[in-house]
Amino acid sequence: MINRNQIIMRLGLFAPAMGTTDRKELLRASVGVGLSIMLCDLILWAIRHYSALLPGGMGDPLSEIIVVSPFAASAFLIMTVPNSPLAQPWSVIIGNTLGTASGVLCITFLPFPVMAAALAVALSVITMAIARALHPPAAAMALNAVLLTQSGADTGPAFFIATVMAGSIVLVAFGAVFNPLTARRYPFRQPNEALPKEAGYLATILERFRLSANIGVADLSRLIIAAETEAAAHHLGQKTAEVMMTANPFCMTPDADLHSIRDAFREKPFQAIPVAEQDGTYRGVIFQNAVMEVAADATAATVMDVVPALTVQADLPAILPALTQGHRRVIPVVDNGKLVGIITRSDLIRLLSQTLRHR
Numbered sequence: 001m002i003n004r005n006q007i008i009m010r011l012g013l014f015a016p017a018m019g020t021t022d023r024k025e026l027l028r029a030s031v032g033v034g035l036s037i038m039l040c041d042l043i044l045w046a047i048r049h050y051s052a053l054l055p056g057g058m059g060d061p062l063s064e065i066i067v068v069s070p071f072a073a074s075a076f077l078i079m080t081v082p083n084s085p086l087a088q089p090w091s092v093i094i095g096n097t098l099g100t101a102s103g104v105l106c107i108t109f110l111p112f113p114v115m116a117a118a119l120a121v122a123l124s125v126i127t128m129a130i131a132r133a134l135h136p137p138a139a140a141m142a143l144n145a146v147l148l149t150q151s152g153a154d155t156g157p158a159f160f161i162a163t164v165m166a167g168s169i170v171l172v173a174f175g176a177v178f179n180p181l182t183a184r185r186y187p188f189r190q191p192n193e194a195l196p197k198e199a200g201y202l203a204t205i206l207e208r209f210r211l212s213a214n215i216g217v218a219d220l221s222r223l224i225i226a227a228e229t230e231a232a233a234h235h236l237g238q239k240t241a242e243v244m245m246t247a248n249p250f251c252m253t254p255d256a257d258l259h260s261i262r263d264a265f266r267e268k269p270f271q272a273i274p275v276a277e278q279d280g281t282y283r284g285v286i287f288q289n290a291v292m293e294v295a296a297d298a299t300a301a302t303v304m305d306v307v308p309a310l311t312v313q314a315d316l317p318a319i320l321p322a323l324t325q326g327h328r329r330v331i332p333v334v335d336n337g338k339l340v341g342i343i344t345r346s347d348l349i350r351l352l353s354q355t356l357r358h359r
């Protein structure tokens with residue numbers, strides 16, 4: 001006998017698995033999807049309008065719809081989940097092309113449209129998997145190709161090149177511009193991105209749990225690092241930049257000359273000196289190796305690096321990655337844009353020492 005709690009628990013399996021979406025992110029993604037579809041259609045119209053070999057493109061560009069419906073799903077993935085392996089350029093362009101080819105091939109050689117449609121979708125999945133180009137909208141592209149061919153529409157080489165491939169390229173190109181402009185990374189995985197030493201183990205784990213198509217090794221590595229950082233921050237306590245920083249650090253103004261800068265490095269045990277205006281407005285950081293071989297008329301403004309600063313309210317999960325990953329040796333701390341302190345690895349070591357001493 002199934003009781004009430006078991007019924008509720010089982011019904012809960014059908015509840016949304018995702019958390020709520022941030023409103024700004026929702027607006028960003030929806031605007032991106034809409035703009036990408038409009039731009040894609042206008043470009044495909046222009047290709048046809050200025051080519052005598054392609055049909056269409058003769059009417060009003062705002063009245064003639066040329067994009068195919070699966071492009072909406074492709075745009076959704078690119079703008080909404082730009083970090084997904086399913087939304088990366090190779091998957092979008094090659095996946096949509098293979099899906100279309102599967103549909104045209106099946107409806108051409110099978111006299112039964114229903115069988116052709118089913119086989120086309122199945123074949124698209126197989127070919128995408130072989131090409132490592134899994135892209136869910138491409139399965140819809142296979143079905144769409146069957147429907148178009150059956151209705152008498154032209155799905156020949158011109159359709160492949162001027163609609164499917166060209167449209168996919170436009171969507172990817174738009175995503176590569178729009179996502180970074182709105183603080184999202186796309187393409188998500190850079191070709192020369194260094195993977196952790198444990199990459200082989202992570203890849204094996206993803207394959208074991210059949211998650212390789214959902215998340216990449218580099219993405220999983222970032223999640224693990226973030227989780228470790230949160231755990232370390234929890235053990236060290238709820239510290240902020242204001243507590244960790246060295247307050248009122250020695251700094252130089254942007255117009256300081258090279259002689260003054262070198263004297264400061266010579267007289268003080270610094271490897272980096274922050275730069276701020278007379279009113280305290282933060283400008284950048286001068287690193288010692290940056291003043292070795294520069295022109296004699298160089299100033300602090302010309303040799304400094306614009307190192308991103310943290311606010312006094314920044315917590316450990318924001319501070320730790322900046323100091324422990326990469327080559328950043330100093331983090332400027334600002335309050336309303338004014339330099340109030342710096343955090344170095346020495347400050348982190350001091351915090352660790354204090355924490356261990358009190359345990």
